[in-house]
Amino acid sequence: MDWMYLLMPISGVEVFWPGLVILGLGVGMIGGFFGMGGGWMITPGLNILGFPMAFAIGTDIAHMAGKSLISTASHARFGNVDYRLGTIMIVGTVVGFESGAQLIMWLERIGRVDQSVRYGYLVLLSLLAWLVFTDIAKKKSKEREARAAGRSVDALATGIEWHKTFHKIKVPPVIHFKMAGIRCSAWLPICVSYLTGLLAGILGIGGGLIRMPALIYLVGCPTHVAVGTDLFEVAVSGLYGAASYSYKGRTELLAAIIMLVGASIGAQIGTVATKYVRGYGIRFFFGIAVIGCAVSVSFKLIAAANPGVRVLFDVAATILILGLVAALSLYIFSRFVGGARRELAMKRNR
């Protein structure tokens, strides 16, 4: 079984390479489906496979850039990417990310960085989960009311409608975003991306987990366009991150290439699966992913606060994340297979 292990040229660790392909495949599906890089899932996986943490992050970011590029191209063909919106948001994201990094430096100087970041992350994830499930509950309630009144609900109706209030603020320049189908002040996506970039910089994450729901609930993008546009941002920031980490000597390109082989298939499956799932279906499972992430962060907090149970809770957090990757990718794959079967059957019957 020696052929299943590969010596990595830079980090010098021997790695079970089929594990890299499987991890890439699973996270590729999740990334293509939800529009996020998935660093919070990959980094612990790479760490388990034997990579030191710094190399795990650098390698993850490098493969994320390639994977997101594939997903962005596929989503663009479905009309899910608003390049104008994505480009405007890059400005806010970069400035916000740098501000967040500066804030972290300040917290580090007063010695409160670890606690602040962990608790901040937990609060944010709880807020996201609440937002997603409140939105779904409101949408269902609207549908019930409409059915009772003998009407049908508009396909573009949403549960939470904060974006409608933000769209009323017409500070120039007001821009029409064709793919997203929205018309609003350019300052709205700039401010939203600054805030999401700031949070990403503070929490040390890529930001897809925050940006995707922000695009839906604050900017007012349809779910599919939020997924595609967010992936465009992940691809750009991933490429910058890959350059930065490689320059610091913390990227294992060989591992990133192996992961990318699995991720390229996974990303296509995840992207095509969005064709067969309604926007609110994507939102629901995104909410499940956020809850899983929040529980794993809670486990890490318990482990950090109680040295006696540290190993137990660290292991539990990792198992939870990998279990979540497996469950979500199985769900996405089943939706892809089911949808593709129906589509092919319809074509044959024509």
Add this chain to the structure above:
Amino acid sequence: MLSSWKQAAGLAALILAALPARLLAAGGGSAQRIVMVADSRGFTGVKAWWTNLYNDSHFYFALVTIIVIPLLGAILGFLTDFLLSRIGIDLRSRTLAEH
């Protein structure tokens, strides 16, 4: 008696001559940057070239990384696109239109 500017110049020369030695003695030598080196002895071919590139220049190492990743992404994306369209899946339109 020496004029005041000559006294000042003499003092400045003394400081310039003595200070570096005193600073070195106080600091115990200048701080060194941590140099990371990959062990290239066990590799041949591309892997050996790659490891040596890492050891020689992180700039070129980063440059090759950011060229290879998108290029490989584009090639693999094209290949998977080709495979899926061979199966018969429409990769150009999505009928579901909702929020």
